[in-house]
Amino acid sequence: MFFWFVCYLVVVWPISGSDERCPELPSVDNSIFVVEEMEGQILGTYTCMNGYHLVGEKNLFCSASEGWNAPTPKCHLGxxxxxxxxxxxxxxxxxxxxxxxxxxxxxxxxxxxxxxxxxxxxxxxxxxxxxxxxxRDCGPPEKPAHGCFEGRDFNSGSTITYYCEKWYQLVGPQERQCIDGEWNSTLPACELIQEAPKSALQTASEEALLAFQESKEPCKAVKNFVERLNENGLTMEELKYFLEIKKAELKVKMLPRHCS
Missing domain, CATH: 2.10.70.10 (Complement Module, domain 1)
Structure with missing residues (x-):
């Protein structure tokens, strides 16, 4: 068996040094009210019992001239x-x-x-x-700059394929799938394939590679290759850069399609 208790203290508070009194406040069910006198004012604090929450002002002030500063709050069941x-x-x-x-x-x-x-x-x-x-379905996906996607079905489980414009290469996943309302991977990007900055670099690189191919003997081929590099003032890093460019150009030519 459960019992509900109403805790409330009914008091008329006199103000020190004055014949005036603070009026009584109406009782607030399911609350505890604590009062104290501070600097010529009466301070009252309401605390609701466990399971209830306060609606209104927790702290009330009463002065002899103005009375209570706010209406009495309520304790509502939480x-x-x-x-x-x-x-x-x-x-x-x-x-x-x-x-x-x-x-x-x-x-x-x-x-x-x-x-x-x-x-x-x-x-x-x-x-x-x-x-x-x-x-569950995904909305239309974004398109990367200088890119496009193929696919019109954006339902859960569907897949779209990304492509880039000519002379751009795809960086990131080429396919994305819609899974429970979200695309399963980040948007890819289309990056410009850079050309060799100098024709002299291309000429020197091709000559060095040709010198390597002129001899069938491995040791002599390497010797010819190194000599041709030195003659043209070409470093291995520059040759590597040239080969990376040629690789990227070849990759573009081998792509099955581009954005129209």
Whole structure:
């Protein structure tokens, strides 16, 4: 068996050095009221009992000339705001009291993002936070600069393929898949393929490689190659840079298609 107690102290408070008195305050159910005198004023503090929360001012002041500074507050039974779940539904009694739980479920075609349950805490907030219902399908994806994608189906499970304009190469995943309302990877980029900055570099590099191919003997081929590099003042780093450019150009030529 449970018993409810109403705690309240009914007092008429005199102000020191004055014949005037603070008026009585009406009782507030399920609260405790503590008073003290401070610098010619009466300070009253309301504290609600466990399971209740205060609505109104917690601290009230009374002066001989002005009376109480605010209306009497109320102690309401602790509850959380009613949960809201767009495109879904929840199971919970209303109003939601402290420690009550709610469970959540999305409508067909939507997926729950967050926890499928939440509880009303002592501070009248939901823990964990309320979830949302998000469409299972993805919206149209972004296109990278100088790029495009192939595919018109953005439903969950569908895949799109990215391509770049001519003389641009794709950096990142070429395919992205829609999984439960989100694309499964980051947007790729299309980067410009740079040409060799100097024709002299191309000429010197080709001569060095040709010198290497002139001899079938490995040792002599390497010797010829090194000599030709030195003659043209070409370093291995410059040769490597040239080869990377040629590799990128070859890759572009081998791509199955470009953006139109």
């Amino acid at each position: 509850h959380c705001p009613a949960p809201v779940l767009l495109n879904g539904e929840f199971s919970s009694q209303l109003p939601v009291n402290v420690r009550d739980k709610a469970t959540f479920q999305c409508h067909e075609g939507y997926i729950l993002k967050g926890s499928n349950w939440s509880q009303c805490g002592e501070d009248q907030t939901w823990v964990p936070p309320l979830p949302i219902c998000k469409k």
